[in-house]
Amino acid sequence: MPVTPHKAQRPYRGVFPVAPTIFDERGELDLEGQRRCIDFMIDAGSHGICILANFSEQFVLTDAERETVMHTVLEHVAGRVPVIVTTTHFSSAVCAARSKQAEAAGAAMVMVMPPYHGATFRVPEKGIVEFFKVLSGAINIPIMIQDAPVAGTPLSVELLARLSREFANIRYFKIEVPGAASKLRSLIEAGGKDIEGPWDGEEAITLLADLDAGATGAMTGGGYPDGIRQIIDPYFAGDREKAKAAYERWLPLINYENRQCGLIACKVMMQAGGVIKSEAVRHPLQPLHPATRAGLLELAKERDALALRWGK
Numbered sequence: 001m002p003v004t005p006h007k008a009q010r011p012y013r014g015v016f017p018v019a020p021t022i023f024d025e026r027g028e029l030d031l032e033g034q035r036r037c038i039d040f041m042i043d044a045g046s047h048g049i050c051i052l053a054n055f056s057e058q059f060v061l062t063d064a065e066r067e068t069v070m071h072t073v074l075e076h077v078a079g080r081v082p083v084i085v086t087t088t089h090f091s092s093a094v095c096a097a098r099s100k101q102a103e104a105a106g107a108a109m110v111m112v113m114p115p116y117h118g119a120t121f122r123v124p125e126k127g128i129v130e131f132f133k134v135l136s137g138a139i140n141i142p143i144m145i146q147d148a149p150v151a152g153t154p155l156s157v158e159l160l161a162r163l164s165r166e167f168a169n170i171r172y173f174k175i176e177v178p179g180a181a182s183k184l185r186s187l188i189e190a191g192g193k194d195i196e197g198p199w200d201g202e203e204a205i206t207l208l209a210d211l212d213a214g215a216t217g218a219m220t221g222g223g224y225p226d227g228i229r230q231i232i233d234p235y236f237a238g239d240r241e242k243a244k245a246a247y248e249r250w251l252p253l254i255n256y257e258n259r260q261c262g263l264i265a266c267k268v269m270m271q272a273g274g275v276i277k278s279e280a281v282r283h284p285l286q287p288l289h290p291a292t293r294a295g296l297l298e299l300a301k302e303r304d305a306l307a308l309r310w311g312k
């Protein structure tokens with residue numbers, strides 16, 4: 001089915017949280033739950049949505065399931081917001097093919113980590129450059145490089161700036177390594193206008209420092225886009241004091257998600273608020289300990305997170 005194009009203009013800015021992949025209690029895809037999750041995330045103020053990322057449990061999906069989730073979400077979003085599709089793969093050809101498919105399905109952007117496999121398979125810088133050359137040449141939508149510790153591949157500022165200079169579609173950078181703010185600042189300085197989107201990530205744990213460094217987007221977890229909006233809206237409107245107060249208000253929840261829960265946090269919140277029926281993660285991922293779950297929901301309730309009310 002052709003997808004209605006979104007109307008957002010580049011450069012994309014704002015809150016683009018990662019959508020979880022929704023499963024039922026047996027671990028099967030729950031596509032109805034997936035659609036409700038997306039509706040909640042849009043109602044909660046997401047400027048855009050990223051799918052099939054690590055926080056979407058991309059590593060427990062078959063290729064066929066990836067395609068099903070991608071088409072389901074893009075058709076259901078129907079242009080309401082831009083959608084970023086994660087297409088990471090070790091192989092240049094597979095990543096390029098996945099990215100072409102995402103573009104054809106209506107993705108606004110693809111997000112990709114540098115090639116890695118397991119703890120030790122890496123390629124030298126020449127291979128990384130060639131990988132992004134193949135990818136950039138294969139599509140006509142922007143690429144976000146996900147600079148995250150999970151890939152175990154240090155990407156220097158010089159390398160990132162070079163990739164943006166040499167390859168037309170390398171335009172967005174989600175920096176979620178230690179020292180993210182300094183790296184964002186250096187990248188903006190080194191890359192200039194080619195750095196269309198210097199973005200924050202990692203559940204917004206460093207959001208205020210990253211905004212101060214020039215971040216224009218935040219890729220957070222999917223559980224409380226409404227809370228992240230309370231931080232970035234005043235920041236972008238020039239009211240840093242209000243943004244700082246909101247960051248301080250939401251930080252205990254951000255910290256709890258980042259340090260105690262990880263990708264399951266948003267599912268727990270969505271299930272508690274009737275957005276989705278099951279907070280199941282796919283085995284061998286494990287459910288949250290009941291005490292950790294209670295701690296998360298206590299913090300979310302204290303902040304009146306929309307997820308806890310949306311489905312009731």
Ligand SMILES: O=C(O)C(=O)C[C@@H](O)CO
Binds near residue numbers: 053056148202
């Ligand atoms: O899901 C990923 O790949 C992430 O990096 C998640 C992160 O952006 C959520 O804060």
